Structures are given as C-alpha cells and as structure tokens.
Amino acid sequence: MLRVGCGTVPGVIDSHCHLDYIERPSEALSELGLTGVVCIGASPEHARAAVALAEEFPQVWATVGIHPTDAAEQDSPEARATLEALATHPRVVGVGESGLDDYWAQDVRAQQMAAFEWQLDLAGRVGKPVVVHTRDRQGQESAHVGVMECLGAWGGGTAILHCFSGHRGLLEVGLARGDYFGFAGNVTFRNAPEIQAAAREVPLDRLLVETDAPFLAPVPKRGRPNRPGFVRYTLEFLAALRGLPVEELERVTDENARRVYGLS
DSSP states (O other): OEEETTEEESOEEEEEEOGGGSSSHHHHTTSTTEEEEEEEEOSHHHHHHHHHHHHHOTTEEEEEOOOGGGHHHHOSHHHHHHHHHHHTSTTEEEEEEEEEEOSSOSSOHHHHHHHHHHHHHHHHHHTOOEEEEEEOOTTOOHHHHHHHHHHHHOOSOOEEETTOOOOHHHHHHHHHHTOEEEEOGGGGSTTOHHHHHHHHHSOGGGEEEOOOTTSOOOTTSTTSOOOGGGHHHHHHHHHHHHTOOHHHHHHHHHHHHHHHHTOO
C-alpha cells in the first residue's frame, strides 16, 4: 500500500493518457503506485506509437483514432485504412479519441463530423468502446449538442465521455445510453462546480479516473506537466467529494476501466 495525502492507495489505472508524449515512459509507469494506463492514439502517428508502447509494456493498452482538432488534416482514406488495421490489434481496447471541438477550431465541423461518425461506425464493427472528446467555447454548446445527437443516433456500443465537462444534456444522454464518464485533473480546480456536480451524480459503476497527461495536471500539481501517476490526486479528490474511502473508489474505478475496455 502506498500512502498519499490522507489516503492509502494500492494502485490505480489511468484510463486516459498520452503516454507517447512523455519522455522516458518506463519511468512514468513506475511512479506513484500506477498499475496500468490506457494510451490514447489520437492520430495515425500516435496510434502507431500507442500500440508500440502497449506491445512493450504489459500494463499499457492502446486506443486508435483521429482527434477532432486534427480531423481536417488527418482524416483521409489512408489514415482510415491504417486505423482499421490497428483497431483489431489485441492490445487495442478502444477507438478514439474522437468527437467534436469548437474551442480550437470553429470552421471544420463537417470534417469533424465525418471523422466522428466514421469512428463510431468503426467502434461498432470491432466491438470496442469509443472515446469521446467534447469541447465548446465558453457560453456555447454546439459541440455538446452535436455529440448528443450523434450518440443518440448511434446504436453501435458504449462511449467513454473523456474529461467530462459536466454538461447536463450530455450527462443525461450518457446515463440513458449506459456510457462511462472520465474525470480528469480539472475536476479538482476551484472553478469547476459543474464538473464536480456531475462527479457526485454519476453512478459509481460508470465512473472513471484519468489524467489526460501531459495535460490538465490536478491540484496540487496544477501548472506542471501532468504525469500518469498523478491520477491518484484526482482519485483522492473524487473520494472526498463523494464521501468514500480512497481504497473503495480505487477498486471501483479500476473495475470500471477493466470492464469498459475489456482489459486482461
């Protein structure tokens, strides 16, 4: 058992990180009691890197996809063929991250939608969950509404709503569909009441913890490059938020990650 903050954590799975962005990944995998990570391959290049890491390290699994902010440049017949081939790899446990993003790019909705709908179809065909990215500009919700409509029309399987924003409509759609909700370091920020409210409401058997490393480091590491092991700080925060022992929430979120991703 490893003691951190006021809790004791036997180990935890980071359900969403970009391990191939991090120097010396073998060191990152041995930090802070981490027991496993899902490395997100959000472009053909990063998908190949994620699969390579999953082949090298038994505690790493991969997803393959095209991030919405890269859809205009990355989505092509060649890219789709690459991802189709990788999606059936035994160490690949999901498709994405995909989705819609109006925060960074507001004039490429058609390309984002085409890539998202194709990845939903791919996830359904290979029988693996789709990892969904959704981000709007402040005061807007067009990306969230678009994702809600796509998921509502999709009958192909389960979605993982990565770095969940707390959006009420998407929360209701995801709960009705049986989807999972990933909470990252931003749930620990003082200016995140909507995310924290959702983290209290999501049923325990749909709750995941993630880092999105090297992005979104949680308090008390905010402002620094994130590390997969920092998922423990998010776990501790969520346990306190829900009034649960850290060990219990660690067990539950690990079980959830193994169930939704089909981890061995």
